[in-house]
Amino acid sequence: MLRAASLSLVITLWSSLSWAAPAIQNVAPRGLQIGGVTRVTISGTDLAAEPQLILPAGGTATLVGDAKPNKLEFDVTLPADVAPGLFPLRVANDAGISAAVTIGVDDLPQAAMTDKIEQLPIALTGNLTGAQLIKTTLTGKQGERLVVDVEAKRLGSNLRPVVRLLDDRGAQIAFSPQHESISGDARLEFTLPYDGEYVIQLQDALYKGANPGFFRMKVGDLHYADLTFPLGIVRESSVDVEPVLTSLGEAKLTAAASSAYAPQLSPQIKTPHFTGAAPRLLVNQNAEFVELRQKPGERIETPTAPVAINGRLSGENERDEYVVPIEPGKKYRVEVLAQRLGAPTDGVLEVHKAQGGGLGSNDDQPMTGDPALTVDAPADAEKLLIVLRDLQGRYGPEYVYRIEVTPLSIGDFTLTADTNIWNVPAGGVLTIPVSVKRRGYGGPIELAWDGEAGDFALSGNVIPAGATSTLLSVASPGAGRFAVARLIGKAQVSGREVVRNVLVQPSDSGFVTAQQVEIGLGTINQPPLGVALASPFSSDKLSLGSTVSVPVQVTRREGVAGPVRLKLLSTQVTPQKEVPDPKDKNKKVKVDDVERTLRLATDVIIPAEQSDATVTIAVPKDLADRSFDLALQAELLSADQKNVVATATTAAQRFSLAAPIYLELAGETTYRFAGKLFRSEGFQGAATIKVSGLPSGATAADVELAADKSDYVIEIKLPAGMKLDALAGVKLTAVTQKNGGETTSNETSLPLPKDP
Structure with missing residues (x-):
C-alpha cells in the first residue's frame, strides 16, 4: 500500500509541474458556422492552463465547463460578415501557443457524420481509415442542384477521398475522384433526376486510408470558386477578378488593396453557402501583366522584366506569345505556375530571341508538370519571345497560367527560420536563428513585424552585410499575451526596396503560401527554466586564438529540479574538413572542424543543486573577419541526463574581431x-x-x-x-x-x- 501511494504522489506532482505548450490533436466539428454558434470540442495535451481559442477575425469563444488538460469545449460565435474559407485555429494558454490546425468556415449548420441527412445544406464531420466505406442518405427532389464537397487534404488529413452518388436502386449516377484544383479532395455537382432517396458514399481512393482520416462532407446547393483570373495582384492595388473553376457564373470578385506584405490574399466572397477555400491571388511587388489579345496568335509586348504574365489558353492548340523587354547579356529565370496553383494547364514553354533564334524549351520540372527555363540572354537581345502552349492542345476558361520572368542579375534574398511556434518566457527572451540565402546582394537586411504582433519586441533584428544569419531575440510584452504575425526582411537593393517574408515552414509549391509565413507567438507565464548572464561580457570584441569567460546564472521554477547543460548558439557557419572515410580508406568524408569553430572550451553541466557557472568561449585562430552573434542556451535535463525537458536562452550579443591577425610559433x-x-x-x-x-x-x-x-x-x-x-x-x-x-x-x- 505504501508503495502504491508513493507512486500516485509522484504522478500527481509531475502532472502539476507540466510546462509543455498546448498541442491540438483533434477538433470536432472541423468547421465553424458564420452567423451562428458552434460548439467545438478540442482534444490534445496540456490544454487546461487558462485556455483561449484563437479564431478568424471577429469571432468570440466562450469556454464551456471546466478546462481539462486533454479536452476543451467552446461555444464559438462568428458574426455574419466573417469571410468564408479555410483558416488556422490555435489554442493559447499560460504555457504558450499551439501549432495551428485548419478548419472550415462557412454559413452551413455543423454536425457529426450521420446515416441520414435531415436538412440541407449541412456540413458533416467524420473520420475514415483503411478500407472503410461511409454512407449517408438524403431525400431529394427532381431538378434540385446538389453539390457534395469533401474537405480532407485541404484540412491536413491523410484521407484520399472519392465520393459517389447512388439512386434508390443503388445505381451510381455521379462520381468524383480526387481533383488537383482542390488539393486532392473530391467534389461532385449534379442535378437530381427525380424525387426520391439518394445515397452518398465516401471511401479512400486506395481503400487504405491512413490516420488521421478526418474529413468534412458538405452537402447542398453550394457554391465554389477554386481559382481566379488573373492569378496575381500587385501589392497595394485593388482589382476585380474573374472566378475560375467555379459555380458563380460570370460574377466578378473584388480583391481589395492591402498595405501588408502577405504573400497571398483572397477576393471578397459574399455568396451564400460558399464551400472550400476562397481563391487565392499571389501578391507581387513587381509588375503584373494581364493578357488582352485582339486576335488569336497575336504577339503582345509586356512591361520590362521583372514581370508576371497572367494568361489563358482560349483556343484549340493555341500558342500564346509574349515579347518581354530585357537587359542584354544577363541571365533570366522564366517559370510557369499553373498546375501548382490548381489549373489543369500542362504547359510547354519556349524562349527565343525576339528577332529569331531559340534559347530553350521545357515541358516540366522535377515534382511538377509546370515548366521553367534559365536562359542567358545574348548580348544582341533586347527582348525575349516567350511562348506557352498546352501539351495536348487543350483550352478553355480554366486553362489559366502565370509566367514569372525574373532577371537573376538583380540582387535578392530568401529568409528562413526553423519553426513557426515562438513561445517566449515571461521576463526572458526567446533567441532563434534567422538565416538568409543571398543572390547578388551582400548588404544589411532589417527584420520587422509586418503589421501588428501584440507588442512582442525584437532585438538583433539586423542581419549584417555579408552575414548568413542573425540570432533574433524576441521578448514578450507580459503574461497572457499572444499573437499570430508575419516577420519580414527589408533591404535597399540597387536603389529599390526589396521586402521578403521570413519562411517558417518548408514547401515545394514554387510560391510562398500563407501557412509558410504565419508565426504563432505565445507567452510562457511561469517558465520552468531561465538563464541569464550574471554580469555582461567585458567587451564586444573577440581576439583570435583567445578565450572569453562570463558568469552565468540559471533559475528553476519552484518544484523544478535537474541538471542544466549549457550550449553556445552562434551565427558562424560551422567549418568543414576532410578526413579518411572509416568505411573506405581510399575515400575522404567531410566532418565538422571543431577546432575552427566558436565553441565552449569545455562542456558545462550545472548540477541540480547549483545555479551558477562560468562558461569559457574558445575563439578560433582563423575566425572570419566579420561580426558574429553569440547566445547561450540552457537545457534542463532529466535525472539520467539523456533527455531535454525544457530550454531557455539568453539574449544574443553581437561581436566583432579586435584584430584580424593572430601570431603563434609554428613548427618545432x-x-x-x-x-x-x-x-x-x-x-x-x-x-x-x-x-x-x-x-x-x-x-x-x-x-x-x-x-x-x-x-x-x-x-x-x-x-x-x-x-x-x-x-x-x-x-x-x-x-x-x-x-x-x-x-x-x-x-x-x-x-x-x-x-x-
Missing part, C-alpha cells in the same frame, strides 16, 4: 637546459645524461660526458602546438660505469620557466 620548438655533473672525489669516469618521461611527440638525445667534462646541455624538441608545461613530468638522470657495472645518479626535474 627547441628548449635547452644547461646543467653540471658532480663526481665524488677520486672518481673520473665518463657519464651519459638521460631524459625520461617525455610526452608523445617530444624528442631529446642523450648527452655523453667525457671523464674530463662536467658541464652539459640537454636539447628537447617539442612538436608544433605543444606547450612547455607538457615537460612537467620529465626527469634527468646520469648513468656511469663503476667496478664493471652500471650505476645511476639521482633524478632531477627540469626548471620550467613560464610558457613564453
